[in-house]
Amino acid sequence: MFSLNDIEHILKWIKILNKNLIVNMKLIKLEDSNFWFYDEEKGIIRNKNNSFFNIIGLREIYELKGKKQILEQPIIIQNEIGYLGIICKEFNGIIHYLMQAKIEPGNINKIQISPTIQATKSNFTQKHGGKRPAYIDYFINANKYEIIVDQIQSEQSSRFYKKRNRNIIIKVDEEIEILSSHRWMTMEQIKALMRIDNLVNMDTRTVLSCIPYYKWNDLKDKDKEAIENSFKDKALYKSIINDDPIDLVSIYNRINDIKMYSEKTSEFVKLKDLKSWHMQDGEFVCKKPYPYKIIFCKIAIEGREVKEWTQPLFEAIGDATFGLLMRDNKKNGKREFLIKIKHELGCFDEVELAPTLQIEAVHNEALDNVEKYFLNQVNNKKNIVFDHYLSEEGGRFYHEQNRNLLVMQEQNSDFELPREYMWLDYKTLNYLVQHNNILNIQLRNLLSLLEI
Incomplete structure (x- = not known):
């Protein structure tokens, strides 16, 4: 397939940029920052300009097996909507995407392949x-x-409160100046680079997951041919071209049942009023095992809009595991995915569609039979299609990498599904991702890994 830059060139380009990039990060205490501080009156961590984001306490109260439960944690408030944007252009009949080599302070390996902007x-x-x-x-x-x-799609709802970003792809025909920080790449190349741990960043993955392949009947013949040739997974291709109607009513019925009967309540509280959290050795940590803590850093990076600054970062404790169970429907040959309706503290609208498995390294909830089946497949190394570590967003999270898994269900296996699970084909998911706040970011990221 024609491409302006081969994979070897791209990898060498990243290697050279990383070699020449100077990054200095130093752990500090919050009181050592001349910009960020704890606002005693509001009970939040914020900066002097009251810009970017702030951190506040969130307490959720619910019942589990007849007993009152309280979950509390710090959470990021960032009300503004940012751009996650990719420019694409056709060269010799092949769509190329203008990708950026971008450093974020929390990146585990300095530069990652990011959207154009x-x-x-x-x-x-x-x-x-x-x-x-x-x-x-x-x-x-x-x-x-x-x-x-x-x-406009959601971000990590376990870390952000109702945070969203604008995922946008535009196609241009005009000549564009290509900066040294950017390169043209084909979809096939980006998919291959996703199989290198922590190279393609989270923002690239979520934007590409939104490409509307489901509009098959509206495409021109040459575009249909291009898509047919690009789909390596023919079961996915069958899902796209089928004429079966998308059953939105039953999907929304199940989602709305969970929303309607949820009795969870939440409230903001001052950080110092979080009973399980406290400052320890310059970090804001939980007194019991928890998926993350808050650290404070002084950062200097060459080539950024601002070269030196201080900020808090959420540091993950261990690696989360995100997994998607797949099967090929015996009746119609379409690829289907086992999806879970999931609530998280910061969800924009109570619940979103999540992957089969979404568990933090530190988790307190018991695993259900579906999650146990999935992990048993993984532990026995059965039917694993994709297994790589990929990073979360490095602008707010420090060295957070998670294990991403695509696993095929064994042909003869069957198990009872709890009410929050359902099998959906790729066309349905690709349609749903065209709407705001339906698929969570973990599910979108896993769908981006499919061989399309």
Whole structure:
């Protein structure tokens, strides 16, 4: 397949950039920062400009087996919606995507392959006093171009409170200046690079998961041919081209039942009022095992809009595991995925569709029979299609990498599904991802790993 840059060139480019990149990170105490502080009156960690984001306590109260339960933790409040945008262009009949080699302070391996632009509203309005992000005008003026994707999608709801970003892909025909930080890549190349641990970042994965393949009947013949040739997984291809109607009513019925009968309540509280959390050795930590803690860092990175700053970061304790169980429907040959309706503290609308398995390294809830089956398959190394460590967002999280798994169900295996699970084919999921806040970011990221 034609490409402007081969894989070897891309990997060498990343290696050279990493070699020449100077990154200095130093752990500090919150009181050592001249910009961030604990606001006693509001009970939050914020900065002097009251910009970017702040951290507050969140307490959730619910019942489990007739007993009152309380879950409390710090959570990030970042109300502004940022751009996660990719420019694409056709060369010799092949769509190429303009990808960025971007460093984030929390990245485990410095540079990762990121969208063309990855910018908060504070970034592109230059509230921080830094440089205007490259290529931003293409997205601000997106209506001048062919818009492939434009969706506002959720972020990690266990860390953020109702946080969303704008996932957008635009297709251009004009000549574009290519900066040294950017390269054109084909979808096939990006998919191959996803099989290298921690190389393709979370934001790239979520944006690409939104490409609307389900619009098969609306495509031109040449586009249909291109998609047919690009799908390595023919069961996925069968899911896209089938004419079966998408059964939205039953899906929303099950989602709405869970939303309607949920009796969980939540409230913001001051960080110092979180009974299980306290400052210890300059870090904000939980007194019992928990998936993360908050650290405070002084950071210096060459080539960023702002070269030196301080900020809090959420540091993961251990690696989470995200997994998607797949099967090929015996009746129609379509690829189906076992999806779970899942609640998280920061969900924008109570629940979202999540992968089969989504567990933190530290988790207190008992595993159900589906999760046990999935982990048994993994532990016995059965039918594993994809198994790699990929990073979470490095702008707010420090060295957070998670194990991402795609696993085929054994042909003769069957088990009872709890009410929050359902099998959905790829076309249905690809349709649902065109709507805001239906598929959570873990599910979107796993769908992006499929061989399309």
